[in-house]
Amino acid sequence: MPKAFITDIDGTLTDDRRRLSTHAVEEIRRLVDADIPVILASGNTVCFIDALSKMIGTNGDIIAENGGVYRHGYTGPRHAEGDRELCLTAYQKIVDYFQPEGEKLRLYSNEYRYSDVAFARDVDVGEVSRLLAGMPVQVVDTGFAIHLQPPGLSKGAALAKLAKLMGLAPADFLAAGDSVNDVSMLKLAGVAVVPANASQEARAAADDIMDKPFGEGTAEALARYFP
Numbered sequence: 001m002p003k004a005f006i007t008d009i010d011g012t013l014t015d016d017r018r019r020l021s022t023h024a025v026e027e028i029r030r031l032v033d034a035d036i037p038v039i040l041a042s043g044n045t046v047c048f049i050d051a052l053s054k055m056i057g058t059n060g061d062i063i064a065e066n067g068g069v070y071r072h073g074y075t076g077p078r079h080a081e082g083d084r085e086l087c088l089t090a091y092q093k094i095v096d097y098f099q100p101e102g103e104k105l106r107l108y109s110n111e112y113r114y115s116d117v118a119f120a121r122d123v124d125v126g127e128v129s130r131l132l133a134g135m136p137v138q139v140v141d142t143g144f145a146i147h148l149q150p151p152g153l154s155k156g157a158a159l160a161k162l163a164k165l166m167g168l169a170p171a172d173f174l175a176a177g178d179s180v181n182d183v184s185m186l187k188l189a190g191v192a193v194v195p196a197n198a199s200q201e202a203r204a205a206a207d208d209i210m211d212k213p214f215g216e217g218t219a220e221a222l223a224r225y226f227p
């Protein structure tokens, strides 16, 4: 049995409209009650993940902004990495290009981000990547938002650092995720599972693909791997 669990949030604990699966929450609470460490790892902000962690009842081990930020427990120091200014400069290039064409760009929770920049998927992500080619930023489309993030940062890289702080190795973890931003942690974990809705990239990195989609699929995996 794995020693710990790391999970993505959007599309993995929620459905495509971001409604949380109560079934997945119950399964995570079962793990927490059995003293099995749980990391919530997401492209979302620290404050968003903190609220969710409290309400699910985990111990506050989190990875935010796709690996740009991580923290061990609610009171541990917040590690925020990368040069966010570079991401903001890159974002300005996107604004300068799309805004004159009348396209509306919508930043997501800009004031709460320490490492990356996230915005609505209202523009073509291929075009965004072409515009930013050669700039030191990664363009990541999670299916829920487009992220501009510093190079070298990922959920997997953050898992390696956070697991160490927790006295664990990445191989001790069962990992669950649905999208391209989860591939690095799915590959690093001991066992990788994806719900049935997972993207091609996530499926290719998985050891086991669940029958059910979204949070129901993740609940299915927890029942299977933590019986």
Ligand SMILES: O=C(O)COP(=O)(O)O
Residues within 6 Å of the ligand: 008, 009, 010, 011, 041, 042, 043, 044, 142, 143, 144, 145, 146, 179, 181
């Ligand atoms: O913030 C996003 O774009 C997606 O969030 P997720 O990593 O929890 O799926």
Ligand SMILES: [Mg+2]
Residues within 6 Å of the ligand: 008, 009, 010, 011, 012, 142, 177, 178, 179
């Ligand atoms: Mg996701």
